[in-house]
Amino acid sequence: MRNNEDAFSTLHPTVVFGHFVTVVGVSVVFLHPLILAVSFVGALAYVCYLKGWSGIRKMFPGVLAMMVFAALFNPIFNHRGMTILCYWYDNPITLESILYGLAASLMIGAVLLWFVSYNQVMTSDKFLCVFGRMIPALSLTFSMVLRFLPRYFVQAKHIAAAQRGIGRDVFSGSWYARARHGSAVFSIMLTWALENAVDTSDSMLARGYGLPGRTAYTDFRFRQRDLAAGVTLGGGLLVVIVAIVAGVLRANYFPIFDLNAASYLSWLVIAVWGLICATPLIMGLREEAVWRSLRLNL
Amino acid sequence: MALVAFESLTFSYPQGKREVLSDVNAILEPGEFVLLIGESGCGKTTLLRHLKTALTPHGSRLGTVRFDERLLTAVSSAEQARRIGFVLQNPDNQIVTDKVWHELAFGLESLGIEQAVIRRRVAEMASFFGVGTWYHRDVATLSGGQKQLLNLAAVMTLQPDLLILDEPTAQLDPIAAMEFLAAAKRINDEIGTTVLVSEHRLETAFPLCDRVLVMNAGRLIVDELPRNVGRMLAKTSDPMVAALPTAVKLALALGANSGADLRSTTENPISIREGRAYLRKKLSLACSSQVEVAEVCAGIATSPSETPAADVDVAGVATKMNAPVGESCAGAVCAVMDVGEGGDSAAGMGGSDVADVAGAGVAIATISPSGLRDITTRTVVTTRDREATSVITAQDVWFRYDKNGDDVLRGVDLKVYQGEFACIVGGNGGGKTTTLGVLSGAHKPYRGKLSVLGLDPKKASGLELFRAGLAVLPQDPQTLFMRNTIADDLGDAAAQHYKNPDERRSAVRDAATTVGITQLLERHPYDVSGGEKQRAALAMALLTRPKLLLLDEPTKGMDNPVKTRLAELLQQLTADGLTILMVSHDVEFASVYASRCLLFFDGSVVAEGTPREFFAGNSFYTTAANRLGRGLVPGAVNVTDLVTYCRSLPLKATISQDANGGAR
Numbered sequence: 007m008r009n010n011e012d013a014f015s016t017l018h019p020t021v022v023f024g025h026f027v028t029v030v031g032v033s034v035v036f037l038h039p040l041i042l043a044v045s046f047v048g049a050l051a052y053v054c055y056l057k058g059w060s061g062i063r064k065m066f067p068g069v070l071a072m073m074v075f076a077a078l079f080n081p082i083f084n085h086r087g088m089t090i091l092c093y094w095y096d097n098p099i100t101l102e103s104i105l106y107g108l109a110a111s112l113m114i115g116a117v118l119l120w121f122v123s124y125n126q127v128m129t130s131d132k133f134l135c136v137f138g139r140m141i142p143a144l145s146l147t148f149s150m151v152l153r154f155l156p157r158y159f160v161q162a163k164h165i166a167a168a169q170r171g172i173g174r175d176v177f178s179g180s181w182y183a184r185a186r187h188g189s190a191v192f193s194i195m196l197t198w199a200l201e202n203a204v205d206t207s208d209s210m211l212a213r214g215y216g217l218p219g220r221t222a223y224t225d226f227r228f229r230q231r232d233l234a235a236g237v238t239l240g241g242g243l244l245v246v247i248v249a250i251v252a253g254v255l256r257a258n259y260f261p262i263f264d265l266n267a268a269s270y271l272s273w274l275v276i277a278v279w280g281l282i283c284a285t286p287l288i289m290g291l292r293e294e295a296v297w298r299s300l301r302l303n304l
Numbered sequence: 305m306a307l308v309a310f311e312s313l314t315f316s317y318p319q320g321k322r323e324v325l326s327d328v329n330a331i332l333e334p335g336e337f338v339l340l341i342g343e344s345g346c347g348k349t350t351l352l353r354h355l356k357t358a359l360t361p362h363g364s365r366l367g368t369v370r371f372d373e374r375l376l377t378a379v380s381s382a383e384q385a386r387r388i389g390f391v392l393q394n395p396d397n398q399i400v401t402d403k404v405w406h407e408l409a410f411g412l413e414s415l416g417i418e419q420a421v422i423r424r425r426v427a428e429m430a431s432f433f434g435v436g437t438w439y440h441r442d443v444a445t446l447s448g449g450q451k452q453l454l455n456l457a458a459v460m461t462l463q464p465d466l467l468i469l470d471e472p473t474a475q476l477d478p479i480a481a482m483e484f485l486a487a488a489k490r491i492n493d494e495i496g497t498t499v500l501v502s503e504h505r506l507e508t509a510f511p512l513c514d515r516v517l518v519m520n521a522g523r524l525i526v527d528e529l530p531r532n533v534g535r536m537l538a539k540t541s542d543p544m545v546a547a548l549p550t551a552v553k554l555a556l557a558l559g560a561n562s563g564a565d566l567r568s569t570t571e572n573p574i575s576i577r578e579g580r581a582y583l584r585k586k587l588s589l590a591c592s593s594q595v596e597v598a599e600v601c602a603g604i605a606t607s608p609s610e611t612p613a614a615d616v617d618v619a620g621v622a623t624k625m626n627a628p629v630g631e632s633c634a635g636a637v638c639a640v641m642d643v644g645e646g647g648d649s650a651a652g653m654g655g656s657d658v659a660d661v662a663g664a665g666v667a668i669a670t671i672s673p674s675g676l677r678d679i680t681t682r683t684v685v686t687t688r689d690r691e692a693t694s695v696i697t698a699q700d701v702w703f704r705y706d707k708n709g710d711d712v713l714r715g716v717d718l719k720v721y722q723g724e725f726a727c728i729v730g731g732n733g734g735g736k737t738t739t740l741g742v743l744s745g746a747h748k749p750y751r752g753k754l755s756v757l758g759l760d761p762k763k764a765s766g767l768e769l770f771r772a773g774l775a776v777l778p779q780d781p782q783t784l785f786m787r788n789t790i791a792d793d794l795g796d797a798a799a800q801h802y803k804n805p806d807e808r809r810s811a812v813r814d815a816a817t818t819v820g821i822t823q824l825l826e827r828h829p830y831d832v833s834g835g836e837k838q839r840a841a842l843a844m845a846l847l848t849r850p851k852l853l854l855l856d857e858p859t860k861g862m863d864n865p866v867k868t869r870l871a872e873l874l875q876q877l878t879a880d881g882l883t884i885l886m887v888s889h890d891v892e893f894a895s896v897y898a899s900r901c902l903l904f905f906d907g908s909v910v911a912e913g914t915p916r917e918f919f920a921g922n923s924f925y926t927t928a929a930n931r932l933g934r935g936l937v938p939g940a941v942n943v944t945d946l947v948t949y950c951r952s953l954p955l956k957a958t959i960s961q962d963a964n965g966g967a968r
Contacts, residue, residue: 150400164780171744171775171776172848173848208390214385215410217381218416221413223406223419225423225440
């Protein structure tokens with residue numbers, strides 16, 4: 007469905023996908039605390055914007071649990087680092103591993119949150135648009151999987167209900183009876199799927215499937231706006247990568263925690279990174295502002 | 305210049321003994337809308353599949369199929385994909401991708417057409433079919449009717465010259481079916497695409513088409529204008545006669561169509577509107593003295609040879625029409641029918657028959673507009689008598705699927721009595737199927753009282769209800785079969801009640817005999833026809849020794865003869881004491897065979913009664929015969945009622961009219 011999409015989601019799928027690869031990739035590869043913190047805040051803000059408070063309340067506890075787990079896991083099992091704070095069951099707990107654990111936890115939090123918004127923004131047809139051009143066959147396969155998997159689940163439910171109607175319940179009776187009925191449902195599913203696949207293949211053949219030179223159609227168009235957004239994001243990503251590779255931003259955790267001193271240049275890079283992470287939110291807010299002003303002018 | 309030509313096409317499947325198609329000769333002219341009809345298994349699908357090489361079945365073949373003056377096999381697959389569009393029966397199975405827009409583009413992608421062109425073609429078709437509002441949706445969220453329209457639109461994006469529709473509405477409800485056929489007609493009218501459609505819904509399809517092809521056992525027996533089909537078919541013993549539109553059956557039974565003017569709509573009606581005009585003419589020609597009626601009838605009974613020749617031709621029709629007169633008026637009305645068909649049955653009439661007919665002549669005098677009503681009140685009384693033995697009681701039942709959702713059932717009150725064949729009718733989304741779910745304990749209502757076989761489905765745990773004698777048959781019987789032979793499946797179903805293997809075997813045999821599938825016991829359940837599957841499923845249900853049987857749309861996708869067989873079986877079962885509650889869209893079926901009908905709308909029962917009082921009381925949601933006779937023949941529910949009424953009027957006027965028609 008494409009109702010009520012925010013401004014960022016209406017960009018061409020390749021740009022949206024590129025953005026997600028950028029933010030997730032940089033967060034995973036460069037464990038710099040500032041980079042991670044900015045990424046985390048950006049992701050959280052965008053999820054808030056997309057799903058609202060009620061949405062956040064629903065999924066944030068899970069993300070937080072993962073983060074706490076990562077933060078605790080690392081110092082307990084990773085004993086590298088010079089600064090030993092204390093011993094736990096004869097194992098040293100080091101400052102470095104705690105800091106590394108915190109960074110990892112931020113990273114996991116940021117990545118999870120980006121995926122939450124990714125799930126909402128990159129619908130299956132957008133995913134297909136990105137990969138369909140590269141591998142048309144794959145794009146069709148993927149689309150068919152998306153069509154048939156949910157159908158199989160629905161059909162399994164129908165079969166279970168039908169079986170119950172003549173006195174075979176998958177959900178009651180002895181353990182053995184339930185297992186038998188469960189496997190019956192599976193067996194019926196299989197036959198049903200194979201039987202109906204004949205129809206599907208007829209329908210595909212009738213519409214010329216298998217002729218050479220198949221193209222992959224996508225409903226999305228690459229507009230001026232997408233080019234502008236793509237170029238901007240690409241430029242920003244280049245800046246961040248070059249800066250990190252050149253050592254403008256550097257973070258070492260082992261053997262001793264070490265960040266390079268703040269410089270104007272490093273703050274500039276962080277600012278660029280912040281802009282990249284905030285792009286979805288900024289685009290959304292800007293468009294809302296436009297709407298408000300339009301309404302005022304009415 | 306013919307677009308398609310079948311030339312002496314004969315086909316049989318490998319190892320098949322009989323010919324599925326034998327010597328079929330037919331031509332489709334460009335721009336025609338042709339209807340292909342015939343009993344299930346007569347070779348319609350096989351014939352249609354010969355119009356596309358990719359779908360043509362393997363087997364031995366004689367004769368040729370030509371497309372656009374060339375052998376079809378010489379037309380390239382790309383050209384066939386583009387120029388010949390094919391829509392199959394099952395809406396769900398044909399859809400390949402997960403999004404509506406992607407499905408629309410599928411065929412064009414296959415042909416390797418570039419983006420911009422695809423975009424334009426897809427846009428054109430989406431606009432033509434009004435797909436715009438659901439263009440971006442997931443296919444899974446569409447209704448059955450929308451899915452089938454999508455299949456049609458997806459084929460039309462290829463801009464075919466020939467559109468083949470193989471029972472496209474079999475899985476749809478009546479309204480969606482009508483919309484689909486209207487869309488097909490629109491394509492034919494506005495784009496000029498040649499359409500060849502096989503259909504069971506002749507009431508809707510007949511007025512739309514230019515020509516009708518009738519098949520019987522692989523042969524093409526009729527190739528005629530729709531107005532002539534009735535007359536031509538009546539000469540044969542084809543079971544399709546019973547499936548003809550009401551107006552055609554009426555005109556056949558009343559002995560018109562003596563061949564004078566085939567294009568005359570009033571003499572050869574095919575639609576409800578034309579049927580009404582025809583009926584009006586018949587009625588205005590008759591005067592209304594009731595005494596005269598009895599005299600005329602008596603006259604025919606004593607000297608049957610006076611019956612006009614036109615009737616002889618048609619006499620067999622009424623018996624094949626299998627429109628049993630409902631309820632208790634059957635005796636009188638059937639006797640009257642015999643009078644009318646005197647020309648045919650006279651030879652076999654013994655002394656007692658003549659006495660019967662004379663008696664009927666008297667009975668006829670009481671069948672006036674109010675007479676039919678009198679009969680209905682009598683059946684209501686018998687219904688009330690059964691009050692004590694209700695099998696299902698629902699009082700003010702409310703149900704919704706989830707807490708924040710809308711109510712699906714909004715105060716359902718209903719009772720089903722012992723030994724009854726009750727039928728819930730109503731449009732889509734009225735909550736019919738949900739009601740079955742609630743009654744069988746699959747859904748738990750949040751308000752109201754329920755009692756099924758003395759148990760409360762809300763509290764009954766697991767299989768308690770089913771042990772008490774409840775059986776439910778799903779819409780799709782395929783969801784029941786899991787073994788390699790029907791016999792094995794039946795054996796499994798019997799295992800619960802028949803522990804001894806010998807007992808079980810004989811129980812399976814008995815059940816198979818009851819439903820009439822003994823010859824199919826060793827077949828794979830997926831290899832038999834739809835009607836046979838339904839019977840096998842019914843046998844499975846019977847082996848659980850049910851007292852109450854719930855059926856969900858058992859007639860879906862069935863043609864008339866198959867339906868009749870099912871109905872006879874169900875009536876036999878109720879006569880043996882089984883109680884049946886059926887949910888159906890099929891108004892005609894319910895009107896003839898159910899003992900009581902309930903109309904569901906907006907989550908509750910809004911009307912109920914015996915089929916006669918129920919359908920006579922409705923004006924739109926009713927049988928075609930009732931609509932045809934509305935305001936003209938009061939209280940008529942099926943063709944037999946209409947025929948009886950017309951015959952009950954002084955026949956001399958009608959007879960002379962027919963005689964004139966014959967002479968003209």
